[in-house]
Amino acid sequence: MVTTKAVFFEIGSETATSVQQLSASWFTSGNLLESTIAAMREAGEFPNSIRYGSIEVGSLALGGEGEDEAVLRPIEIRYDSASPNLAHLTLTLGGGSLRFYNGYGRKDILRQPVAGWRLEFTAAVNEYGGLVLQAALCDVDKSYLPCDNAPLKEFFITAVGHWLRSWAGPVLEKTAMRRAVINxxxxxxxxxxxxxxxxxxxxxxxxxxxxxxxxxxxxxxxxxxxxxxxxxxxxxxxxxxxxxxxxxxxxxxxxxxxxxxxxxxxxxxxxxxxxxxxxxxxxxxxxxxxxxxxxxxxxxxxxxxxxxxxxxxxxxxxxxxxxxxxxxxxxxxxxxxxxxxxxxxxxxxxxxxxxxxxxxxxxxxxxxxxxxxxxxxxxxxxxxxxxxxxxxxxxxxxxxxxxxxxxxVTGDMFAAVAEGLAPERKLGCRDLRINESGDIEIELGA
Known part of the structure; x- marks a missing residue:
C-alpha cells in the first residue's frame, strides 16, 4: 500500500443524501509486480533473454544466438509494505554466456557461461504503486557471480543493469495505477x-x-x-x-x-x-x-x-x-x-x-x-x-x-474511488477481490 487518499461518494435516497468517505490507496505487492512482468513476458512486451554489447565494437557481449542466449528466469520481486518506496528484484540467468576475444588478437572468441548467475537490484516504487527501474541499483554483496575475472563480473553487472533500466518505461506503465485497495x-x-x-x-x-x-x-x-x-x-x-x-x-x-x-x-x-x-x-x-x-x-x-x-x-x-x-x-x-x-x-x-x-x-x-x-x-x-x-x-x-x-449505489461508488485516485484518467474496473489482509483490492485500467 503506497498512497492513501480520502475518496468521497454519495449515498442517496428519496429523502436524504449522505456523503461517505472511504480510505482508498494505490496498492502493490511482490506477487502483483511479479505477475505483471510475467504477463508482459508472455505477451511479448518484455524480453525473455538479455542481450547487451557487441563483440565487434567493444570486444565484450552478453547473450547472443543459440547456446549464447542469456535466458532470463522468472524475475523475483520482494516488496515490504513497511518500506513502501522500495522493491527488491532478483534476476537469475538460466543459460547463455559472456563472449569476448582472447588476449592475443581478434581471432579466438572465448565464452564464460552465466547459467545460475544472479543479481540483486533495489528499485523505487512510486506513489501510484509503479515499479521505477530508471535508477535501479545493484547490490553486489547479495548477488551470486561465480567467476574470478573481475572485469567480466564488472561488465556483467553493467550490462544487466543497463538492460534492466532500458525497460523502465514499459514496466512503469504496466505497474503504476494498476491496483487500488479499499481498507x-x-x-x-x-x-x-x-x-x-x-x-x-x-x-x-x-x-x-x-x-x-x-x-x-x-x-x-x-x-x-x-x-x-x-x-x-x-x-x-x-x-x-x-x-x-x-x-x-x-x-x-x-x-x-x-x-x-x-x-x-x-x-x-x-x-x-x-x-x-x-x-x-x-x-x-x-x-x-x-x-x-x-x-x-x-x-x-x-x-x-x-x-x-x-x-x-x-x-x-x-x-x-x-x-x-x-x-x-x-x-x-x-x-x-x-x-x-x-x-x-x-x-x-x-x-x-x-x-x-x-x-x-x-x-x-x-x-x-x-x-x-x-x-x-x-x-x-x-x-x-x-x-x-x-x-x-x-x-x-x-x-x-x-x-x-x-x-x-455500488457502480457509482467504485467509479468515485477510481476518479478520486486518478482524476481525469477515466480508469475503469477490471477485477475485484478480497486480498490476504481482508481489504478490497480493485484492478483498474483505461
Missing amino acids: RESFLRQYIYPMVVEKLQRRLDSLPDYVASREGIAQVNQHESQNEKSGVEATLSNGERARFVRNVNGWTYRDHVLLNWQEANRTLHDRESEQDLQCTVTMGRQAGPDGVVRPTLDISSVLGRYEWDSVKQELPLSRQRSYMGKAWARATLQWSLRLQWQVEDGRVTIAALARKGMPATDAGTTGIYVVSDPLPHLLNVQRINLWWDGNAASLSSVQQDIAGSLAT
Whole structure:
C-alpha cells in the first residue's frame, strides 16, 4: 500500500443524501509486480533473454544466438509494505554466456557461461504503486557471480543493469495505477453499515417486540421469563430493542424472549412461549455459480418458535396439584441472501442469490397429555410462515429495498474511488477481490 487518499461518494435516497468517505490507496505487492512482468513476458512486451554489447565494437557481449542466449528466469520481486518506496528484484540467468576475444588478437572468441548467475537490484516504487527501474541499483554483496575475472563480473553487472533500466518505461506503465485497495474497516463502516446494517436495524425495530405478546391475555411469571437482546441490557419492561453487534467478520443480531405464563382461569396449565430471532451480516469471499471467488456479503435470518404446555391435576381431597404431562412444539424458519460484487464492462455490479427454506417442525408429548397432534395444537405454523414472509425484515423486503439500493449505489461508488485516485484518467474496473489482509483490492485500467 503506497498512497492513501480520502475518496468521497454519495449515498442517496428519496429523502436524504449522505456523503461517505472511504480510505482508498494505490496498492502493490511482490506477487502483483511479479505477475505483471510475467504477463508482459508472455505477451511479448518484455524480453525473455538479455542481450547487451557487441563483440565487434567493444570486444565484450552478453547473450547472443543459440547456446549464447542469456535466458532470463522468472524475475523475483520482494516488496515490504513497511518500506513502501522500495522493491527488491532478483534476476537469475538460466543459460547463455559472456563472449569476448582472447588476449592475443581478434581471432579466438572465448565464452564464460552465466547459467545460475544472479543479481540483486533495489528499485523505487512510486506513489501510484509503479515499479521505477530508471535508477535501479545493484547490490553486489547479495548477488551470486561465480567467476574470478573481475572485469567480466564488472561488465556483467553493467550490462544487466543497463538492460534492466532500458525497460523502465514499459514496466512503469504496466505497474503504476494498476491496483487500488479499499481498507476493510473503511469499506464495512462507510459502505456496508449505512447501506445494509442500519437499514436492516430499522426494519427489525419496526417488528413487534415478542416480550409484549402475552400482554392482556395471560399472567406472565417474570421470575421464570427471559428477555435477551444483543447489544443492550434488556429487561421485561424497559423497552430496549436488540442491536447489531460487530464481530470479526461483520455483525450479529439476536432477540431472544422466553415467557413463562398462565392463561386466566386455566391455572392447571403452565405455558412457555419462546421466540429466538437471529440475523447475521458477514463479509467474506466465496465462489460464485461460475466458480470464481468474489467479495461476498451473506445476510441471513433465522426465526425459532417454541411452545410447551404442562398440565397438572388437582387432587379433590388435598387440593394439591400433581404433574400429569406436557406437550411441546417447535418450528424453525430461515432465509439467506448472498450478494457478490462482480465487474461488467468496467463497472462494479452486484449479483444476488436468495434462498428460503421450508419451515422445519418438531413436536411431542410426555406423560399423560391427550392430544392427537401437538404441533397444530400449540403452534399455527401457517400463520407464523405468513408473518415470516410478509414482515418488514422478510427476505423479499430485504432483497427489494436493501439489496436493490446497494446495487444502485455500488457502480457509482467504485467509479468515485477510481476518479478520486486518478482524476481525469477515466480508469475503469477490471477485477475485484478480497486480498490476504481482508481489504478490497480493485484492478483498474483505461
